[in-house]
Amino acid sequence: MRRVRPYRLARPSWCVPVIAYLLVFFVIPLIANLLRSRPVDAAIGGGPFFYYVKLLTDPYYAGVLLETTKVALITTFVCLLVGYPVAYFMVRFAGRWNALIVFCVVAPLLTSIIMRTFGWRVLLARRGVLNAWLLDWGLITRPFELADQPIAVYIGLVHVLVPFMVLSINAVLQGIDVQLEDSARVLGAGRLRTFWHVTLPLSVDGIATGCILVFVLTNGSFLTMLLLGGGRITTLSLLIYQQFSTTQDVGFAAAMGNVLMLVALLGFLLQFRLLRRRGVKP
Amino acid sequence: MSVRPHGGGNNTTAGAPVELADVSKSFGGVQVLKPLRLALVPGEMLALLGPSGCGKTTTLRLIAGFEAPDTGSIRVAGRDVTGLPPNKRGLGMVFQNYSLFPHMTVGENVAFGLRMRRTGRAEKARRVREMLATVRLDGYEDRLIHQLSGGQQQRIALARALATSPSVLLLDEPLGALDKNLRERMQFELRDIQRRLGITSILVTHDQEEALTMSDRVAVMAHGEVLQVGRPTEVYDRPLTRFVSEFLGTANIFAAVVTGANGPNRWSVALDAQPHAAGTVESPAALAPGQRVTLAVRPERLSLGPPTDGTVRATVRDVVFRGTYFAYELTASGQPQPVFAYTQLRQPVAADAAVGLSWEPGGAVILQDTA
Numbered sequence: 001m002r003r004v005r006p007y008r009l010a011r012p013s014w015c016v017p018v019i020a021y022l023l024v025f026f027v028i029p030l031i032a033n034l035l036r037s038r039p040v041d042a043a044i045g046g047g048p049f050f051y052y053v054k055l056l057t058d059p060y061y062a063g064v065l066l067e068t069t070k071v072a073l074i075t076t077f078v079c080l081l082v083g084y085p086v087a088y089f090m091v092r093f094a095g096r097w098n099a100l101i102v103f104c105v106v107a108p109l110l111t112s113i114i115m116r117t118f119g120w121r122v123l124l125a126r127r128g129v130l131n132a133w134l135l136d137w138g139l140i141t142r143p144f145e146l147a148d149q150p151i152a153v154y155i156g157l158v159h160v161l162v163p164f165m166v167l168s169i170n171a172v173l174q175g176i177d178v179q180l181e182d183s184a185r186v187l188g189a190g191r192l193r194t195f196w197h198v199t200l201p202l203s204v205d206g207i208a209t210g211c212i213l214v215f216v217l218t219n220g221s222f223l224t225m226l227l228l229g230g231g232r233i234t235t236l237s238l239l240i241y242q243q244f245s246t247t248q249d250v251g252f253a254a255a256m257g258n259v260l261m262l263v264a265l266l267g268f269l270l271q272f273r274l275l276r277r278r279g280v281k282p
Numbered sequence: 283m284s285v286r287p288h289g290g291g292n293n294t295t296a297g298a299p300v301e302l303a304d305v306s307k308s309f310g311g312v313q314v315l316k317p318l319r320l321a322l323v324p325g326e327m328l329a330l331l332g333p334s335g336c337g338k339t340t341t342l343r344l345i346a347g348f349e350a351p352d353t354g355s356i357r358v359a360g361r362d363v364t365g366l367p368p369n370k371r372g373l374g375m376v377f378q379n380y381s382l383f384p385h386m387t388v389g390e391n392v393a394f395g396l397r398m399r400r401t402g403r404a405e406k407a408r409r410v411r412e413m414l415a416t417v418r419l420d421g422y423e424d425r426l427i428h429q430l431s432g433g434q435q436q437r438i439a440l441a442r443a444l445a446t447s448p449s450v451l452l453l454d455e456p457l458g459a460l461d462k463n464l465r466e467r468m469q470f471e472l473r474d475i476q477r478r479l480g481i482t483s484i485l486v487t488h489d490q491e492e493a494l495t496m497s498d499r500v501a502v503m504a505h506g507e508v509l510q511v512g513r514p515t516e517v518y519d520r521p522l523t524r525f526v527s528e529f530l531g532t533a534n535i536f537a538a539v540v541t542g543a544n545g546p547n548r549w550s551v552a553l554d555a556q557p558h559a560a561g562t563v564e565s566p567a568a569l570a571p572g573q574r575v576t577l578a579v580r581p582e583r584l585s586l587g588p589p590t591d592g593t594v595r596a597t598v599r600d601v602v603f604r605g606t607y608f609a610y611e612l613t614a615s616g617q618p619q620p621v622f623a624y625t626q627l628r629q630p631v632a633a634d635a636a637v638g639l640s641w642e643p644g645g646a647v648i649l650q651d652t653a
């Protein structure tokens with residue numbers, strides 16, 4: 001007897017091209033990278049984890065690792081502080097202006113990173129627009145050097161990464177019924193306590209998603225550090241770039257890349273678990 | 283069980299529990315509420331009844347403080363609250379879709395208002411137990427919201443609103459999302475709890491049956507205006523306008539002319555459609571012979587009989603058994619709209635039979651508007 005198969009729009013076989021593509025251009029390079037991170041020259045000694053041990057124990061590299069984490073954490077935190085109010089405003093008050101705000105939020109992503117970054121240099125430089133205004137208004141007497149400073153890196157990073165935060169939180173806030181906030185208000189909660197006890201806990205998913213995204217993306221950026229940091233901020237991804245382009249220490253660069261990869265995977269694992277926990281809800 | 287409101291409900295203050303004085307509201311240039319006057323009687327359940335979009339929810343949101351009125355003032359328990367935010371008004375509210383906090387347990391939901399008032403832990407737990415007992419969901423403290431059925435969620439929403447002993451309970455279509463059987467059960471239960479606690483309540487609904495069965499008084503609204511306020515029997519039997527008459531149930535509307543007095547507060551009328559058909563109406567206001575009037579007669583007030591002199595001649599079009607009564611659809615010559623008559627027993631008339639319709643003097647009312 002023929003089994004009647006339920007009608008499905010998509011068939012599992014449709015996934016084959018995607019899987020093949022990912023296999024060739026994603027999985028195989030990753031495995032190759034894993035192999036590459038072993039020292040080629042057995043004479044160095046220290047076994048297959050030589051580069052990893054070096055990365056974690058050498059004070060300089062451990063410092064870079066620490067700085068990478070610091071930059072990612074600060075950027076994530078600033079993005080959250082900047083992004084949450086924007087997302088909240090969009091969902092609760094913007095109404096028909098919503099589309100315009102979405103465009104403004106996404107605009108930095110549509111600009112080439114080189115243009116965007118040099119734009120910031122123009123604004124922040126010693127003879128830049130910002131300094132010119134501050135001088136004109138008499139707020140400062142001597143121009144500040146703002147480019148080639150850590151602050152410039154943070155500004156550049158937040159500028160390009162805040163959309164991910166805004167859109168993640170926006171999506172979750174949209175699902176929160178305003179009437180829940182109204183209910184809290186009638187029950188005696190002021191605006192702040194309504195936010196703290198109702199809106200914030202209900203938007204935790206969006207916050208987590210946004211934070212993980214921004215954290216992982218910060219870890220992966222190096223152009224912003226390169227072009228705006230003036231050598232004052234060295235993160236793992238910048239170091240990888242330098243290892244490749246100057247010292248050509250491919251093995252070490254591969255090891256660092258794998259560490260970054262691990263962090264990214266951990267981030268997505270965390271997010272996955274968060275979603276699964278939520279999935280219990282009908 | 284005796285659970286009396288305490289705290290928030292300050293019954294010693296003079297004045298109505300809720301009083302709206304000339305409150306009006308516009309959204310974007312459209313007047314949604316015309317200047318509205320409404321005063322509640324302590325302990326009553328007032329139904330705000332009207333078709334969808336007539337401004338019921340807006341009225342409730344003005345009282346709750348989510349919207350600010352353009353004109354007029356709102357007093358709660360004798361205190362002017364017009365400028366106060368919702369959290370300072372001491373009211374309780376139940377929303378149509380329950381609006382329970384999904385990230386909290388049942389107990390935490392019920393305790394939310396008490397927590398906002400910084401009630402002590404022991405008192406809070408006692409009060410939550412008490413409220414859960416009131417809505418007959420004892421021991422549900424640790425359940426999660428999504429584990430509850432619609433009816434249970436409704437009751438938890440009620441318990442949450444009552445936990446802080448609000449001076450007034452606002453109910454915005456509280457049973458709208460429940461299926462018919464459950465809704466009828468909940469109507470009785472809600473009414474019972476409201477009576478037991480003696481809490482002044484406003485029930486918003488577009489369901490006339492719900493308004494009539496549950497409330498002490500009904501305020502009929504249309505197009506942002508309160509058309510008539512009165513006891514359910516009063517608005518049902520003595521509607522002032524055609525709209526009220528038709529919104530509360532089926533009504534047969536006849537244009538007629540007064541022919542003369544016919545006893546105290548009684549007048550004889552002749553129908554425009556059938557001048558030979560005579561009827562009697564009661565009217566507290568004096569009528570002049572020759573005056574044109576519009577009559578409303580409820581279908582259950584019409585009796586079917588043989589087409590004798592003085593009755594309204596009509597032809598039976600259809601009979602439908604509606605469970606507790608038979609509904610006759612008839613056409614009366616000269617009357618463009620069909621006429622409906624409800625009877626308890628099936629009448630010995632066939633389809634297309636000619637019948638005579640008549641009513642007792644109290645069965646017809648004179649409407650204020652013209653036909």
Ligand SMILES: Nc1ncnc2c1ncn2[C@@H]1O[C@H](COP(=O)(O)OP(=O)(O)O)[C@@H](O)[C@H]1O
Nearest residue numbers: 309310314332333334335336337338339340341
């Ligand atoms: N915030 C608002 N902005 C604009 N129009 C509104 C708003 N709230 C209600 N309205 C309009 O006011 C009218 C009355 O609405 P509402 O009070 O919700 O009616 P009801 O509860 O009786 O169905 C509707 O036409 C609705 O579109």
Ligand SMILES: [Mg+2]
Nearest residue numbers: 335338339340
């Ligand atoms: Mg409504």
